[in-house]
Amino acid sequence: MWVFYLPVVISVLAVALYYYFTRTFNYWKNRNVRGPEPTVFFGNLKDSVLRRKNIGVVMEEMYNMFPDEKVIGIYRMTTPCVLVRDLDIVKHIMIKDFEVFSDRGLEFSKEGLGQNLFHADGDTWRTLRNRFTPIFTSGKLKNMFYLMHEGADNFIDHVSKECEKHQEFEIHTLLQTYTMSTISSCAFGVSYDTISDKLDTLAIVDKIISEPSYAIELDMMYPGLLPKLNLSIFPSVVHKFFKNLVNTIVTQRNGKPSGRNDFMDLILELRQMGEITSNKYGNNMSTLEITESVMCAQAFVFYIAGYETSATTMAYLTYQLALNPDIQNKLIAEIDEAIKANGGKVTYDTVKEMKYLNKVFDETLRMYSIVEPLQRKAIRDYKLPGTDVVIEKDTIVLISPRGIHYDPKYYDNPKQFNPDRFDAEEVGKRHPCAYLPFGLGQRNCIGMRFGRLQSLLCITKLLSKFRLEPSKNTDRNLQVEPYRFIIGPKGGIRLNIVPRKDVS
Template structure:
């Protein structure tokens, strides 16, 4: 009898869980919005939740399965979301109607770096964006080229020694040496040689491994947004402690005061001194918003700047070299441009010289089209929103999902989409294409704040490398990249 009661209890719990996780599964059908059938517990994200594929590829598959629709109704766990397939609607959400879609709807524990500028709520983001934008002006970037040259020269000397011993090298670690040096110097004022063994370098490399391991926990939050209510953090304590220590170290070196470096840490120190920061824009007749500057907030910004400047750029550069190795004619065309430009500038890699590497820019953008770093773009509706060109209303609090990778591989916009063709980004081809089908950095006010820095460091790395070396595939190089 006891066993029967236990079984009955388990069945009751299972049934209640089933009801809970399927309670919204008629939401889109009741509103005549097409979409794939959801699965209890997972919604439409089972393949991603079980680690069979990346969430971005799940969204791409859904995008491809509904070729005639402008929007598709989907579910993250039990949460209804609207997948956007139409670039005109994308442009509305990210630009024209941005004030209704400021929030990404990604909530992490604010005491564990969750309140960074990338994940911050609308209020916090508005204020931080205003303060951070001046870091990436042309004048500031121009000053950074000197620091990048110094740092990359150390890596190049190490690389020249390495290839004498073993010409076959794994490029990701090498590119990570470049980007670690760049972001350490330009953001934190650290003069490091990433090729040497030191306590600081080893600590940074350990942290870099932690950054690469964040994707599993991050996707879990994306799949099950409700977990955020429990103060879940995707950032392990070791990562949080490291960036707290880094901020404390740099702050102590500067005596707690801004210097004349005008770098990222100076900005954080200025904010810390002020204690509170006021937004520059009044909304709906209200007073400008005030943001209290806490240690947790400072550490969160340090983390996101380092993560964005190091890992994403190293990954992009690695893919770029991969495609150059497989396409020697493109590599030679790029090398010729680098030689011509550097000859014009007396062999010096200056900010102006890097701006003139226009074919390099095409190669960079084509690499990002094929290898977009990150997940789909998410935006939460602040108010009910009638989706332009449809009969669908996205209710307040629901999420619009913009599957950037799906757009990047859609042959409607990119003929022969698997082909690596930098000339897709020639001025004439860009002018003919809808602006909202290329989204590696997003578009609109909440696009990637570090995009200009990323372009600059990639151009400098390529100029350094191809002015001295050529890259070739080896017997271990995969010819198919997806």
């Protein structure tokens, strides 16, 4: 008898599920906010959830759908969010009204690496940010420069030996060996004796980044669920890797600062204090106990950010130089002149003062901003300036750097690689929020100066000895890898590295 009722039960269940997964889809229509039509269950992220496209690319596409709108109403799974297009509103969110949007809304299990500086919110973030900012001052970076320099020399020696065997390289993986050595040495005091050591570790860390995880989508569907259930967005093997790294270094240093003044020394100094406090961002004193989980979380975020973002940026930079030989020639001329003026040496000031090199770097990040999208969470109801739209408490606000960086309103011929966009006069003509690869305001990237310095040093050393050319396998229409949680080249980037004939 039950067989006759089965189709009815299935139909009722299907209708119930359809209603459940579309129950919020009138949220923005009821508020007269335009946006793309959502899909059942996926909202506006179907291509991202199915790993067909990187989420940064999906956000850029939605940005481009509504060129006349200041904000767009979208759905991450079933959760209503807002994508901001107007740069004046961006400025309010990131800078002027930062106290309303100080949280990123990316929290997860504290024991599962969630207490790191990037993902943490509230008092945890405030306290950590206040304490870790001093490690990235100009003075500290100058003290670390010799370690970067040593890593760059070792890298160039490796490239020279490999060039005797072949000219074509997968440049992204190659550059990762350099950034892994610099972040390992400058942050953790760990050195690698051979390239094979680096490649073994790279395989582990790269697997962490590239393996798809759907914990983030779960958090989109049910905001706040991950911390409540003590769930992490990373598998346990990740936590184990960084726990072992931290424990090894702590043991080597007998639990005390070593005098290297690196990242781990700062962590050990804080641990000796038991707990740290900060009232820098307000009158209320906040405290944080420096537990093993806190130490591992910081090690994780500094390690991943320190090696991956710089390697990817340099890979894109070298790609554009290979495709634009006139720009490469101009940059090589500047590098040669700067090195000659410094008696054949590359110093901290040499790297900082090369104007064209810095413009090439800036233009690379305009075309290939690595972290997409930028995300903030409203901690109270907030009326968006210049609109009738009220953002309710706990609503996620998103900003698409790729959308802005490729918008012809701000950059003429935006798909062309043109470092002259960053002449001082040109920069002065643009809205201050038209360029945000590192974010803006108090939650900008804390390590941006470190990443910039290690990248510019490596490019300087590389171009002082080699030229970059397209190979027969160079893809002139690069796609973005959909599986990685940051922007990166799908299938890597293959280039020829050719020893320069005009240098010894």
